Amino acid sequence: MKPRLRFAPSPTGYVHIGGLRTALYNYLYAKQNNGEYLLRIEDTDQTRLVEDAVEGIIRSLSWAGVVHDEGPVLDANGHITQTGDCGPYIQSQRLEIYKKHALELVEKDHAYYCFCSKERLDAVREQQKSEGLTPKYDGHCKHLTKEEVAEKLSSGQDHVIRLKLPENRIIEFNDAIKGTVTVNTNDLDDQVLMKTDGFPTYHMAVVVDDHYMGITHVVRGDEWLISTPKHVFTYEAFGWNAPEFVHLPVILSQSKKKLSKREGSVAVEDFRSKGYLPEALINYVALVGWSPEDGQEILSMNEMIEKFSFDRVSKSGGVFDLDKLNWMNNHYIKSADLDRLTELSKGYLIEAGFTTESTYEADYNWLKRMIEVLRERFNKLEDIKEYYAFFTRKDVELEDDEASEIIKLEHVPEMMQIFADKVTAAEVLNADAVKAILKEIQKETGHKGKNLFMPVRVAITGQVHGPDIAIVIELLGKELTKERIGYCLKNLC
Numbered sequence: 048m049k050p051r052l053r054f055a056p057s058p059t060g061y062v063h064i065g066g067l068r069t070a071l072y073n074y075l076y077a078k079q080n081n082g083e084y085l086l087r088i089e090d091t092d093q094t095r096l097v098e099d100a101v102e103g104i105i106r107s108l109s110w111a112g113v114v115h116d117e118g119p120v121l122d123a124n125g126h127i128t129q130t131g132d133c134g135p136y137i138q139s140q141r142l143e144i145y146k147k148h149a150l151e152l153v154e155k156d157h158a159y160y161c162f163c164s165k166e167r168l169d170a171v172r173e174q175q176k177s178e179g180l181t182p183k184y185d186g187h188c189k190h191l192t193k194e195e196v197a198e199k200l201s202s203g204q205d206h207v208i209r210l211k212l213p214e215n216r217i218i219e220f221n222d223a224i225k226g227t228v229t230v231n232t233n234d235l236d237d238q239v240l241m242k243t244d245g246f247p248t249y250h251m252a253v254v255v256d257d258h259y260m261g262i263t264h265v266v267r268g269d270e271w272l273i274s275t276p277k278h279v280f281t282y283e284a285f286g287w288n289a290p291e292f293v294h295l296p297v298i299l300s301q302s303k304k305k306l307s308k309r310e311g312s313v314a315v316e317d318f319r320s321k322g323y324l325p326e327a328l329i330n331y332v333a334l335v336g337w338s339p340e341d342g343q344e345i346l347s348m349n350e351m352i353e354k355f356s357f358d359r360v361s362k363s364g365g366v367f368d369l370d371k372l373n374w375m376n377n378h379y380i381k382s383a384d385l386d387r388l389t390e391l392s393k394g395y396l397i398e399a400g401f402t403t404e405s406t407y408e409a410d411y412n413w414l415k416r417m418i419e420v421l422r423e424r425f426n427k428l429e430d431i432k433e434y435y436a437f438f439t440r441k442d443v444e445l446e447d448d449e450a451s452e453i454i455k456l457e458h459v460p461e462m463m464q465i466f467a468d469k470v471t472a473a474e475v476l477n478a479d480a481v482k483a484i485l486k487e488i489q490k491e492t493g494h495k496g497k498n499l500f501m502p503v504r505v506a507i508t509g510q511v512h513g514p515d516i517a518i519v520i521e522l523l524g525k526e527l528t529k530e531r532i533g534y535c536l537k538n539l540c
């Protein structure tokens with residue numbers, strides 16, 4: 048049987064980096080085994096809906112390259128449509144299916160109507176807590192007669208439908224990561240399946256949908272592990288086979304807590320907007336809690352598809368390490384196509400003031416050259432914004448003591464004057480021309496190596512280390528280069 052897996056986010060605002068990893072693992076396993084990967088939107092909690100969240104989820108996942116075979120997609124106008132034979136893939140569009148199935152469970156005596164008010168439920172909970180018990184529904188409505196139920200229903204009383212768990216029964220299932228999980232039903236609650244508002248709960252919808260969508264493997268965060276016994280029982284109550292379960296440990300922050308917004312970016316969209324490349328983010332995220340047998344770290348999507356296995360997902364939560372992500376993003380930036388990088392950087396270039404929407408085309412070659420010389424320094428593309436002053440200011444600020452020592456060397460004023468004269472005389476001042484000038488100066492003055500290059504770099508950038516000085520000078524252009532040398536001779540030497 049071809050595997051079918053799904054990612055089933057709730058549209059509550061954004062795709063968390065942990066969600067991206069869940070989606071990715073589902074995708075990798077499906078693709079490795081010639082199966083299908085679905086996206087399903089779990090919007091049964093109407094109180095938590097966020098406008099445009101579904102569009103956001105679709106955009107984030109497709110940007111990351113985790114592309115589903117079935118589910119909601121955006122058409123050319125950005126509107127949601129759906130593809131696949133098991134739809135709709137948005138739970139709020141499947142209410143009739145859940146209702147029908149909840150009634151089927153009532154019919155089979157695996158579920159019952161509950162008319163308890165919120166006040167009563169709260170009181171029961173408080174009482175249980177004060178007795179040191181784990182709060183759970185006390186079964187008040189479990190034994191109502193058919194007549195009592197019919198009467199309450201016809202008088203229009205608010206109600207929910209609850210799962211009727213048998214007493215003192217062991218429920219057991221296997222989880223690919225956690226192993227065998229065993230729970231006694233006495234420790235479980237009679238889960239609400241249908242809410243007063245006519246919407247199913249997650250627990251109802253997830254079972255019905257996974258069944259009808261032919262899901263073979265449920266791969267999700269391990270916060271759902273405690274709910275799984277109830278799901279297993281629900282499958283049984285319907286007479287359906289349960290899928291395989293794979294519960295992934297959460298992604299932890301550096302302080303070993305669940306990774307949350309409080310400790311920095313967690314939304315895929317945030318990483319995108321800072322200029323992380325999708326191939327870097329996806330590669331990094333795959334390795335938070337999984338590694339291939341051969342220890343390879345830089346992996347393309349195809350390599351991940353080939354090497355992925357649930358066996359090698361660690362049992363404890365992986366730690367999200369921003370430094371490592373930065374290192375990886377830098378690695379991908381260094382080898383990415385330059386035109387692509389320039390296009391991706393357009394927003395930051397405009398924001399920083401390097402160019403404008405209307406001059407971008409004309410500035411393009413210059414911008415691309417700048418990215419070429421700087422990119423090995425970028426952890427993320429937005430870092431380019433920090434270089435605005437570096438390329439535009441007329442004066443020079445010495446970065447540290449080492450820079451001031453170099454600029455104060457005795458031979459510097461004369462040598463820099465020669466340099467300035469040659470710059471003035473040059474017809475074109477590209478990197479090759481700068482190199483030729485430096486060679487000439489070496490011949491004419493005898494200064495070479497550090498004594499030649501360091502003062503030139505410091506005089507023009509204020510820094511001892513930095514990008515290729517010949518290209519920097521080419522990018523600065525004649526006027527600005529002269530301007531800076533002049534400033535340096537006058538104020539710093």
Ligand code: GLU
Pocket residue numbers: 054055056057089249253266267268271
């Ligand atoms: N809607 C659930 C969530 O957002 C999905 C859990 C599952 O995959 O079953 O976490």
